[in-house]
Amino acid sequence: MVDGEHLGKLKREEGMSGIRVLVGTRKGAFVLTSDGKREQWEVSGPHFAGWEVYHMKGSPADANRLYASQTSGWAGQVIQRSNDGGKTWEAPGGGVTTSPEGFPRGESNKFVYDTTPETGKPLTTHQFYDGTQHPWEFKRVWHLEPSLSDPDTVYAGVEDAALFRSSDGGKSWQELPGLRGHGTGPKWQPGAGGMCLHTIILNASDPERIFIAISAAGAFRTDDAGKTWKPINLGLKSQYIPDPAAEVGHCVHHLAMHRSRPSVLFMQKHWDVMRSNDAGESWQEVSGNLPTDFGFVIDVHAHEPDTIYVVPIKSDVEHYPPEAKLRVYRSRSGGNEWEALTKGLPQRNCYVNVLRDAMSVDSLDPCGVYFGTTGGQVYASADAGDNWAPIVRDLPAVLSVEVQTLP
Amino acid sequence: MIRVVLPTHLRTLARIDGEVELVLEGQITQRSVLDALEARYPVLCGTIRNHVTKQRRPFMRFFACEQDLSLEPPDAPLPDAVASGAEPFLVVGAIAGG
Numbered sequence: 001m002v003d004g005e006h007l008g009k010l011k012r013e014e015g016m017s018g019i020r021v022l023v024g025t026r027k028g029a030f031v032l033t034s035d036g037k038r039e040q041w042e043v044s045g046p047h048f049a050g051w052e053v054y055h056m057k058g059s060p061a062d063a064n065r066l067y068a069s070q071t072s073g074w075a076g077q078v079i080q081r082s083n084d085g086g087k088t089w090e091a092p093g094g095g096v097t098t099s100p101e102g103f104p105r106g107e108s109n110k111f112v113y114d115t116t117p118e119t120g121k122p123l124t125t126h127q128f129y130d131g132t133q134h135p136w137e138f139k140r141v142w143h144l145e146p147s148l149s150d151p152d153t154v155y156a157g158v159e160d161a162a163l164f165r166s167s168d169g170g171k172s173w174q175e176l177p178g179l180r181g182h183g184t185g186p187k188w189q190p191g192a193g194g195m196c197l198h199t200i201i202l203n204a205s206d207p208e209r210i211f212i213a214i215s216a217a218g219a220f221r222t223d224d225a226g227k228t229w230k231p232i233n234l235g236l237k238s239q240y241i242p243d244p245a246a247e248v249g250h251c252v253h254h255l256a257m258h259r260s261r262p263s264v265l266f267m268q269k270h271w272d273v274m275r276s277n278d279a280g281e282s283w284q285e286v287s288g289n290l291p292t293d294f295g296f297v298i299d300v301h302a303h304e305p306d307t308i309y310v311v312p313i314k315s316d317v318e319h320y321p322p323e324a325k326l327r328v329y330r331s332r333s334g335g336n337e338w339e340a341l342t343k344g345l346p347q348r349n350c351y352v353n354v355l356r357d358a359m360s361v362d363s364l365d366p367c368g369v370y371f372g373t374t375g376g377q378v379y380a381s382a383d384a385g386d387n388w389a390p391i392v393r394d395l396p397a398v399l400s401v402e403v404q405t406l407p
Numbered sequence: 408m409i410r411v412v413l414p415t416h417l418r419t420l421a422r423i424d425g426e427v428e429l430v431l432e433g434q435i436t437q438r439s440v441l442d443a444l445e446a447r448y449p450v451l452c453g454t455i456r457n458h459v460t461k462q463r464r465p466f467m468r469f470f471a472c473e474q475d476l477s478l479e480p481p482d483a484p485l486p487d488a489v490a491s492g493a494e495p496f497l498v499v500g501a502i503a504g505g
Contacts, residue, residue: 074416074466096448
């Protein structure tokens with residue numbers, strides 16, 4: 001059996017041939033492609049022009065199978081799927097029916113919370129901005145996480161926070177209701193961006209274990225493929241909630257994990273960069289010498305499990321880089337000791353933000369690192385962050401960036 | 408024949424050029440028109456009305472014969488001119504912003 005790390009090394013030795021960067025923006029989706037040198041880029045798009053695309057991601061089991069979350073305040077949620085690497089798209093279960101008799105079963109856009117007695121009648125209210133209880137209302141899909149082994153299985157993290165799964169390529173969706181129903185739901189509350197489930201981390205070495213994160217509830221883990229969940233927030237401290245060390249209520253912005261070390265998690269919380277060495281059972285702060293520990297993104301180097309990246313943002317009021325200098329910070333020690341990466345990034349008059357799902361890495365050697373900004377730039381580094389250059393400069397505000405390393 | 412005009416985003420989504428023409432029997436209402444529209448174009452399910460409650464989405468409005476029908480009961484008959492095909496049933500995205 002070839003494990004993931006060994007396979008990665010083999011592929012590096014063989015020389016991977018291409019990179020595909022999937023960019024979701026406020027006004028459509030873009031696909032950026034390059035060969036393994038990562039110097040020349042082709043830009044295609046906008047796909048779904050005029051719609052918000054919160055997230056796009058490719059299947060690890062089939063690089064040409066992509067999923068996209070297309071959403072609109074007017075027309076709601078649409079799931080899109082591509083079988084050719086983003087050249088063409090279809091709404092699973094969509095199309096045109098020739099017979100108007102009988103109601104269709106085109107369920108591609110249907111996300112309905114599970115409140116059936118068979119699954120335990122999950123709680124149906126959460127804490128609202130004013131402290132009252134408020135019913136769960138589906139708004140949009142924030143994050144799509146394809147299965148590591150089956151192109152037709154994909155998870156969706158949604159607002160209001162819940163986890164859904166499709167096993168038919170995105171046509172129909174079923175909630176994993178144990179998450180909302182495990183008991184702390186009434187204490188979850190929306191962050192400024194809404195009450196969203198924005199991070200889903202699958203585990204190749206233990207398919208039963210999934211990590212998720214919710215703003216503002218915290219991080220959660222299942223060890224039985226989503227039937228039951230537990231909050232994993234011990235060690236987090238959030239001064240903006242009544243009990244700063246509460247079991248839930250923390251505004252976790254993003255989680256990251258290296259596939260070779262699935263018990264080590266990194267977290268960018270609202271404030272604080274955190275690390276867990278025990279699959280989330282406890283957390284320690286590793287903000288160290290960062291100029292500010294507020295931010296949204298966090299990611300891990302493809303080949304160095306202790307090399308991590310964040311983009312510090314001035315504060316929760318001023319969503320732009322401190323000193324108006326766009327700097328990625330890299331730690332090679334798993335946190336605490338950070339170095340600023342600035343070559344090729346604007347170091348004056350920069351007031352963009354980098355949102356939580358807008359950073360990703362490729363698995364070439366050296367590792368490529370990519371991030372998008374609310375100013376519409378997508379920056380790439382082909383040398384693990386030492387040097388940066390924009391792939392594109394003038395897209396709509398970037399909501400998400402995912403990278404595929406193509407064979 | 409019932410004529411339905413959709414906003415640009417929904418025409419693009421459903422890959423529709425121009426108006427949609429629907430052949431319906433019985434009383435012509437918002438509900439019967441939207442049921443038939445969604446039957447032919449399943450991808451539109453959930454984009455105009457809530458999937459489950461079938462209530463109009465807040466920023467979608469319905470017009471016909473220079474009347475705003477958005478707040479009419481879904482089972483109220485639509486104007487005769489819509490039922491005859493002389494006038495289209497308009498689905499319009501509410502205008503917002505400055």
